[in-house]
Amino acid sequence: MAGPKSSVLRRIMPQLVILGAALLLNVLVFPDFFHVDFRNGRLFGNVIDVLNRGAPVALLCIGMTLVIATRGIDLSVGAVMAIAGATAASVVTDGYGWGTALLAALAAGALCGLWNGVLVALLKIQPIVATLVLMVAGRGIAQLITEGKILTFSNEGLIHLGAGTILGVPTPILIWMALGAAVIWVVRRTALGMLIEAIGINERSSRLAGINSRVLLVCVYLVSGLCAALAGVIVAADIKGADANNAGLWLELDAILAVVIGGNSLLGGRFSILASLIGALIIQSVNSVILLSGMPPEFNLVIKALLILAILVIQSPRITYLMYMLRASGPQPQPDRPPMPKARKEEAR
């Protein structure tokens, strides 16, 4: 084995290639895509937009990757975004500072994550059902907080989180990159990553090996709730208001998609947050192509679906294996599993 660095690179290679292709498409429809300007103390350019607009999904997919690694799923993240945005907005409109608002939003997110975690880990409800509860109820809760209207605010500090810059770089970019790096660091520098993977692969074996799978499960949903809360604050800050109906709508699906494009199996187990983050950028690049090509918005969703279908087909184990066979000439050892499988294949029968 050639060291951890090269194995990380090998792991994210397919995602990097796809990202490259998506960016290339952008350049084809808009040659100035990579042009970056520095105006009024802020970086401008389409690449910057991709990084900036991709922030919510990037944040969501950090927590989602961990949840999926445990063989779970968190459908409630979009609704949690709405709750967190509403909480932050109502706290600042009540006259508190942006710090208090952020903390309140994070606390709300943590509470939501805890709720999901308890349903899944302690009550043993299937994750897809358990998190569906909050997905449905969450927007109602958010509406209760905003009292049914779009709650606008003008608190500079809070707005800065979504629309401001630090040293010219839009704040959301810094937030998702910092959080991503921090979580990757914690997960890989401690034994957390391995233990999470273990319970995702074989919970029974892991429990018998003395792993505290309940606490780990709760933690994982908690992290997902916190990520969603941050994403919700950013989205609210960006539009200077909390929209309980539309904030984060359908974003849980984008987040799941980012994780899948990142080559993480929905059956749990080995995971890579870095690959998921690249997956989030791929999705945002696809959005950007559609926007830049000037196609009528009716086509957006269809084209996005087609592009994503193409990406998933390219990554499917069968195709990867076929490509491998085409490349390999002459008798060579062939793997029984394709190099980058997404679903665990039965060994026999």
Added chain:
Amino acid sequence: MAHDIPPVLHATGISKFFPGTIALDDVELRLEAGEVHALLGENGAGKSTLIKCLTGAYQRDGGTIRLSGHEVAPQSTAESQKLGIGTVYQEVNLLPNLTVAENLYLGRQPMRWGLVDRRRMNAMARDALAGYGLDIDPAEPLTAYSVAIQQVVAIARAVEMSGKVLILDEPTASLDRDEVQLLFGVIRQLKARGLAVVFITHFLDQVFEISDRATVLRNGRVVGTRLLSEVSQKDVVTLMLGRQLEAQVHERKAASAGAKLIEIDGLGKRGMLEPLSLALREGEVVGLAGLLGSGRTETANLIFGAVQADQGRMLLRGREITVGNPREAVRHRFALCPEDRKTEGIVGDLSVRDNIILARQAAQGWVRPIPRAEVNEIAERYVRALDIRLASLDMPIRLLSGGNQQKALLARWLATNPDFLILDEPTRGIDVGAHAEIIALIEQLRADGMALLVASSELEELVAYSTRVIVLRDRRQVRELTGAEITPDNIVRAIADDDGREVA
């Protein structure tokens, strides 16, 4: 055998490569009609891989297969089943959530008015299983039953599928003597019908009892095919290992036990295990004997907290402790190497290294990762000590051969330095050479002052290492044998005898 009758199955030049391993190298296997052909070899020799190449579970990298003289190339296990090759793979591969009957007849359910005729299917299943001495409800989900019963179901399914060849990869690993005899009865019937049966096992007694010929593999090559009537067990072992196995002498261990470590007082769970009492000293090996379903595994699980007891108490060094779950058990320096390695042992997709370190890391908590260098040192030490055959420590553990997985699990628990080690069927699937080494290891651990509780269905083995043997029947403790009383015959008698019901 006449010259013009082609062999039922003739495989030549079979090769299979894995990254870092040549699993099979130019292997030839010839099965005549009406023979039972044993396939022998050490752990990792390539037996299971050969089977999978023959049945299309793996794509072979070279070689041809002829079935009754015609070349075939099954691309999938379904295809080989259609060709008349029924197979039981080493790791029972049934669908746990379906019922027993559904597992037996999946894909060829009896139909009535276009719907599955459940009543008939269940009746058929009941009949089929009765032939193996099993009287269970086929309408229950498979998970309701033990690995042994699942193994019988897998065998019954394969037997019904096999028109020409039946392949059994370690089918008897979790069976008792009686069940093995029933299985052999079925095999003899198939043999009389002209089928060829491939039988893989590490029990040489069974090989000599049922098989006509044996092909021995070593490191992926055939080292010989022998008529078993012409060779001795010793010859076969020497062929397998490529060296002689020194005879092990086991002198009767004096009860050199140290301080009292554990007292189990009336531990039990309704419907699972009658209250059981047992005390263990340091430097003592207590064997647990009994038939399938007699409560051996249940005893191990209750003590380790894998299942919560509803009565009784436990004392550790004289102080009462509660063991509500495996995590607490590990905290008290208990360890349990479970019976069912696939579902309760290995974490398949994690590397061998991570699997070995798992329990120790879990005990240390996630905040304090064991440094990489130390992890490697521990993993390499146990790979060497237990002779685990692998291409690299980074390979997922599910790619190891069955016996090597078993050894890696043993390594996982030895790495936690337990005071009290519970082993449930520690030598399941382990080859003859390693078998002797594991017995020696248990002996060594005992001498170093560990307390061990070992459940095993192999009586010779129990006799070799136990300082005391507890016999279970119908989920209750029926006898305790000590000292010179510990002989295979006495254990068999205690298991069978209905009069010895006084609790020792």
